[in-house]
Amino acid sequence: MTLRKDFLWGGAVAAHQLEGGWNAGGKGPSVADVMTAGRNGVERRITDGVLPGENYPNHEAIDFYHRYKEDVALFAELGLNCFRTSIAWTRIFPNGDEAEPNEEGLQFYDDLFDECLKHGIEPVITLSHFELPYHLVTEYGGFRNRKLIDFFVHFAEVVMERYKNKVKYWMTFNEINNQANFMRDFAPFTNSGLKFPEGASDEEREVIMYQAAHYELVASAKVVEIGHKINPDFQIGCMIAMCPIYPATCKPEDMMASTVAMQRRYWFADVHVRGHYPSYLTAYFERKGFDLDITKEDKELLSKGKVDYIGFSYYMSFAIKDHGKVPTFDYDEDKDLVKNEFVKASEWGWQIDPLGLRYALNWFNERYEKPLFIVENGFGAVDKVEEDGRIHDPYRVDYLKAHIQAMKEAVEYDGVDLMGYTPWGFIDLVSAGTGEMKKRYGFIYVDKDNEGKGSLDRSKKDSFEWYQKVINSNGEEL
Ligand code: P53
Numbered sequence: 001m002t003l004r005k006d007f008l009w010g011g012a013v014a015a016h017q018l019e020g021g022w023n024a025g026g027k028g029p030s031v032a033d034v035m036t037a038g039r040n041g042v043e044r045r046i047t048d049g050v051l052p053g054e055n056y057p058n059h060e061a062i063d064f065y066h067r068y069k070e071d072v073a074l075f076a077e078l079g080l081n082c083f084r085t086s087i088a089w090t091r092i093f094p095n096g097d098e099a100e101p102n103e104e105g106l107q108f109y110d111d112l113f114d115e116c117l118k119h120g121i122e123p124v125i126t127l128s129h130f131e132l133p134y135h136l137v138t139e140y141g142g143f144r145n146r147k148l149i150d151f152f153v154h155f156a157e158v159v160m161e162r163y164k165n166k167v168k169y170w171m172t173f174n175e176i177n178n179q180a181n182f183m184r185d186f187a188p189f190t191n192s193g194l195k196f197p198e199g200a201s202d203e204e205r206e207v208i209m210y211q212a213a214h215y216e217l218v219a220s221a222k223v224v225e226i227g228h229k230i231n232p233d234f235q236i237g238c239m240i241a242m243c244p245i246y247p248a249t250c251k252p253e254d255m256m257a258s259t260v261a262m263q264r265r266y267w268f269a270d271v272h273v274r275g276h277y278p279s280y281l282t283a284y285f286e287r288k289g290f291d292l293d294i295t296k297e298d299k300e301l302l303s304k305g306k307v308d309y310i311g312f313s314y315y316m317s318f319a320i321k322d323h324g325k326v327p328t329f330d331y332d333e334d335k336d337l338v339k340n341e342f343v344k345a346s347e348w349g350w351q352i353d354p355l356g357l358r359y360a361l362n363w364f365n366e367r368y369e370k371p372l373f374i375v376e377n378g379f380g381a382v383d384k385v386e387e388d389g390r391i392h393d394p395y396r397v398d399y400l401k402a403h404i405q406a407m408k409e410a411v412e413y414d415g416v417d418l419m420g421y422t423p424w425g426f427i428d429l430v431s432a433g434t435g436e437m438k439k440r441y442g443f444i445y446v447d448k449d450n451e452g453k454g455s456l457d458r459s460k461k462d463s464f465e466w467y468q469k470v471i472n473s474n475g476e477e478l
Contacts, residue, residue: 001411002474008122008420009471010082011075011443012376014129014174016058017429019088021065025104028094029134031193032058037435037450040348044435046189049134055452057435062428062446063456068112071427071458074444076119078464079471083121084375084422085112086129086174087159096133096151097140101158109159113166123167124375124422126239127156127223129174130190130432142193143212146293149219156223157230164231171311171375172220175241177268182209183334190432192216202332207290217271218298221305237309237373238272242360245318248338253322253329260329261320261336273310273368275303287328309419310364313376314403317343317356348380348439354402361410361418371417377403378424380431380439383461391445391461400463401478408475426467427458443467 016032023029029050037057038044047054064071075083089096091105113123132142140147160170178187179194182205188194192212196205220238227234245261247254263280270278276299285292319340322329343353357377364372379399383391400423410416425441428448433439437448443464448454469477 001415003408003411003418005474007418007474008082008124008169008373008422009474010080010084010121010124010420010422011078011426012084012124012422012424013427013429014126014131014432015086015088015091016061016129016131017425017432018062018064018085018427020059020061020063022056022059024065025091025108026094026102027088027105028090028096030088030090030131031134031137031189032131034134035435039434039436039450040439042434043184043186044433046185046195049138057430057437057452060452061430062448065108067456069115072112072115072119072121074427074458075116075121077468078426078443079468080121081471082124082169082420082422083116084124084126086126086131089128089131089155090133092159093133093151093155095135096155097136106159106162109163110166113163117166122169123163124169124171125159125163125167126171126174127159128152128172132193134193137193137195142189142195143215144192144194144208146215149215149222152216152219153222153226157226160223160227160230160234164234168231168233168235170227170234170236171239172223172236172307173216174239175313176213176216176220176239176272177265178241179209179213180265181333182206183332186433188212203288207288207292210285210290211292213268214292214294214298217268218301220272220307221275221301224305224307225301235308237311238269238307239311239313239375240266240269242266242312242314242364243316243318244356244360244363245320245337246340248319248321248340251322253326254320257320257322257325257329257331257336261331261333264331265333269310269364269368271302272307273370275306307370309371309373310368311373311375312360312364313424314357314360314374315377315424316345316350317353317359318351346380347382348434350380352379352399354406357403358406358410358414361407361416362414365410365414365416371419373419374407374421376422376424378426378441380425380441382438383440383445385445390459393461393463396441396461396463397466400467404470404475404478423467
């Protein structure tokens with residue numbers, strides 16, 4: 001088997017990481033707007049609202065909000081046939097709890113989608129990509145509050161109705177499973193707008209995370225159901241951050257630790273795809289005595305709102321050793337992972353493992369038998385403008401080539417049904433994890449540094465022509 005003739009070759013971004021214009025056109029502040037710039041190894045700080053004197057890299061980002069026309073023309077030159085971005089919730093509902101949408105925000109995405117379609121580029125839209133209205137954090141506590149289901153569904157319904165003839169491919173919550181790492185502040189805040197009381201124990205954090213994730217899964221299921229009514233042609237997927245967790249050795253305890261770790265990190269996909277909670281998780285809730293608000297109506301909604309496809313990101317694989325936790329093998333993402341000595345890592349410590357992508361595709365395919373869509377993959381690296389004024393980035397091409405090769409093998413040898421491939425940050429943008437500009441993924445360079453200085457001019461890296469060739473040959477010429 002080879003790649004589909006209608007294979008979606010694209011590029012992926014998220015509104016908050018490239019648009020800028022954080023308070024333009026009536027937009028309200030989102031969770032991304034109160035996060036400062038971090039660095040490699042230094043976490044971003046979450047401030048109490050937008051404070052003077054802080055560096056908030058998402059406020060201007062790469063100013064796509066004002067430059068999208070020229071950018072989309074460049075995307076067309078690159079040869080993309082799809083463009084994955086998100087709709088910034090706070091452009092449409094600045095506070096998140098309004099009844100009426102902000103027309104100026106709606107018009108922006110009409111114009112952006114028209115511009116894409118004019119160039120034969122199909123928009124692929126994430127509804128919630130680390131961009132929750134900040135007001136929903138301060139007034140409601142984020143997704144720990146059931147009210148957020150209705151706010152999100154209302155937002156989704158408004159945009160799906162508005163763009164029903166312009167957008168066919170949707171995803172509900174970006175990397176909904178990052179929050180499996182509830183010990184840190186980053187993922188619960190970016191996924192769900194969760195802040196924890198000072199000194200909250202791991203267990204307190206964990207139960208809040210499960211509650212928030214449940215409300216999100218219910219909201220997602222509702223949106224799948226409503227979306228299919230708005231336009232039966234809609235394809236609505238979930239979005240999972242897939243970092244497969246290998247056993248560090250073939251010691252049986254390591255294998256079991258890996259199995260449990262995979263359950264704790266990927267149960268979200270089970271609920272999205274199968275429409276119910278897996279027994280390993282209900283057994284866990286029972287053992288821990290978690291008293292979650294999961295109603296009979298919620299369960300019905302989950303079973304009615306199964307996703308059409310599985311969108312996922314793939315950057316790296318993990319490895320785990322059992323740390324003497326027989327028989328529970330309870331997983332602590334912050335402490336239990338170990339280095340994989342068989343693979344190299346990026347400057348940011350992300351382990352480079354192309355075969356892991358083939359493994360991930362097989363894992364999803366065996367478990368769910370649904371179409372799969374690789375909606376993020378890429379290599380964050382420091383680029384240097386050489387004397388000839390260009391960026392020569394063979395390291396980026398090497399990474400992507402190896403991953404595309406692995407993905408093709410999953411289709412050819414393993415029969416995986418693959419819809420498309422959209423490499424992450426194909427135009428340089430603000431890193432989600434660190435807030436840096438320096439961690440670049442793009443084929444298109446953007447002149448801006450970590451301090452926010454630079455002309456914002458765009459230029460092509462060597463990888464630009466390489467990806468052009470890949471798309472033109474439908475992946476034959478790598
Ligand atoms: P950055 C962690 C692990 C895997 C993917 O990440 C992740 C994260 C969060 O940092 O995020 C996704 O920018 C996410 C994008 C993000 C991209 O991967 O930290 O969906 O928003 O930019 C790359 O290098």
